[in-house]
Amino acid sequence: MRLASPILKRFIxxxxxxxxxxxxxxxxxxxxxxxxxxxxxxxxxxxRNADWSMVRPESLRQQLGLLKKHYRIITPGQFLAxxxxxxxxxxxxxxxxCDDGMQTAVTEMMPLLADMNLSGLFFxxxxxxxxxxxMLWHEExxxxxxxxxxxxxxxxxxxxxxxxASGRMEKRDLWWKLIHExxxxxxxxxxxxxxIVSWQIHVxxxxxxxxxxxxxxxxxxFTLNLQETRALLEAGMxxxxxxxxxxxxxxxxxxxxxxxxxxxxxxxxxALRSRVWAMAYPFGDIGSVGLREVGxxxxxxxxxAFVNFGGGFGAPQNIxxxxxxxxxxxxxxxxxxxxxxxxxxxxxxxxFQKLPTLAAAA
Ligand SMILES: [Zn+2]
Numbered sequence: 410m411r412l413a414s415p416i417l418k419r420f421i422x423x424x425x426x427x428x429x430x431x432x433x434x435x436x437x438x439x440x441x442x443x444x445x446x447x448x449x450x451x452x453x454x455x456x457r458n459a460d461w462s463m464v465r466p467e468s469l470r471q472q473l474g475l476l477k478k479h480y481r482i483i484t485p486g487q488f489l490a491x492x493x494x495x496x497x498x499x500x501x502x503x504x505x506x507c508d509d510g511m512q513t514a515v516t517e518m519m520p521l522l523a524d525m526n527l528s529g530l531f532f533x534x535x536x537x538x539x540x541x542x543x544m545l546w547h548e549e550x551x552x553x554x555x556x557x558x559x560x561x562x563x564x565x566x567x568x569x570x571x572x573x574a575s576g577r578m579e580k581r582d583l584w585w586k587l588i589h590e591x592x593x594x595x596x597x598x599x600x601x602x603x604x605i606v607s608w609q610i611h612v613x614x615x616x617x618x619x620x621x622x623x624x625x626x627x628x629x630x631f632t633l634n635l636q637e638t639r640a641l642l643e644a645g646m647x648x649x650x651x652x653x654x655x656x657x658x659x660x661x662x663x664x665x666x667x668x669x670x671x672x673x674x675x676x677x678x679x680a681l682r683s684r685v686w687a688m689a690y691p692f693g694d695i696g697s698v699g700l701r702e703v704g705x706x707x708x709x710x711x712x713x714a715f716v717n718f719g720g721g722f723g724a725p726q727n728i729x730x731x732x733x734x735x736x737x738x739x740x741x742x743x744x745x746x747x748x749x750x751x752x753x754x755x756x757x758x759x760x761f762q763k764l765p766t767l768a769a770a771a
Contacts, residue, residue: 417756418744426743431750432479432501439483439491439502440722440749441715442476443689443733444469446511447518449628454738458581459551461738463629466517472736472745473525476503480749485530485647489686492713492728501722503749505529506715506733508651508689509545510537512628515637519644532651532689532715535673537638538680542631544617545655546596547588550603552620552630554580557610564609565590568602592656595665599654635680642681649687650674650711657697658690666702671709686712693717693733703729721751 425431445462447469454460464472476482480501488504490496505522507514510533522529536543544552554561560575563583568590574583587606591599607614620626633641642648650673652658658666674685688706690698693716706714706729719725719732734748747753 417747417753418741422743422747422752423741425752426746429479431743431746431752438500438722439488439498439504440480440724440751441504441506441720441731441733442472442736442749443715443717443720444505444507444518444736445509446507447513448738449513449517449625451625452629456555456577457739459548463511463513464736464738464740466521468738468740468742469518470521471742473505473521473527475742475746476505476749477525477527482527484528485687486528488530489712492686506532506649506689508532508693508717509655510534510633510638510651512542512631512633512637515633515640516628519641519646522646523644528645528647530647530649530687531641532649532687533633533638533677534651534655534691535653535676537633538635538676540634540636542627542634544620544630545632546591546599546603547584547655548630549617550587550591550606551581551584553603553607553612553616554584554610556616557612561610563587563606565602565605589657589660592658592660593662593665595668596654599656639681642683647687648677648681648683648685649689650677650685651689652691655691657692658702659697659699663701667705667709670702670705674709674711688714690714690716693735698730703727719754721748721754723751724754 444464447466448460448463450466480503481499483498483502483504487498491498507518507529510531514531562573564571570586570590572583574580591602594602620630652669653673654669656669658669661669670688677685688711690702695718698716713728713731715731715733717733717735720734724732736745
């Protein structure tokens, strides 16, 4: 797929989008798209891997404009009614979702959606229920590793980690390994271990001040606070759970995974006095969720849950592992539509690489 992708992106998708042929594929839905926030105005992209999980404000406007013109953007309420078997959805239905509860959900996405008379489903962790904005631990860890000297060493016998890393790529590999190991701990213990990491890799104790004090960086890297999360709800958006503390759930013990899934629903409902009926699995890739988590989500009383791969019209439908189009900052408008249409997924499945089968099997 990697070799074919440039040809698809540069020639085939634009040609199909221009002639409207991608729209003929739609209908078997709904298609669900997911964002992870918007890059704040004035922010300079510093790390493509991390930053392209967000989109530019102008891309979001174009994408929503395209969906509104040629598809049917449904409300989270309509989606819930469909999940619970109360109603059918109109043809070409698309649901807008956004994970992580970052600040730009309120400063960029909410006004645009409200302006276009649209509504979206926003997934937040417990951090969005605090009075103070904070960083998500996995983003904090990544920034910390990048802030550290070029060559770092880590010795954490309790995590089975004894490694050297030099340069951005090796640091990224080490980061992903740490994410897996640290997901086995609840958040207080995890924070202590992250403190040990910071000490071992020689970052200054106040390294985060630069992010907290700069409004653009704060907007890029900090979560919503409780007041802002309430503002989303008051603006007609829906709030779902993204676990308590955003671990890779499949790495956690059963007790810990259950708490992350069930308790997040309970706490968000308490704080917002509003029903939480949907969950988005943190990270959301095939390695982060298995049949154990799917069963827990159902038992915890959610009506549906979402993964972060596949997606587009015609995606396998399992209401506790709904596939979503993960919208990235490097997608052109035609590529975005090729994903929404389901063409990208089916090409990948048919010719290049089997997609994970969790949703189909669960
Ligand atoms: Zn997330």
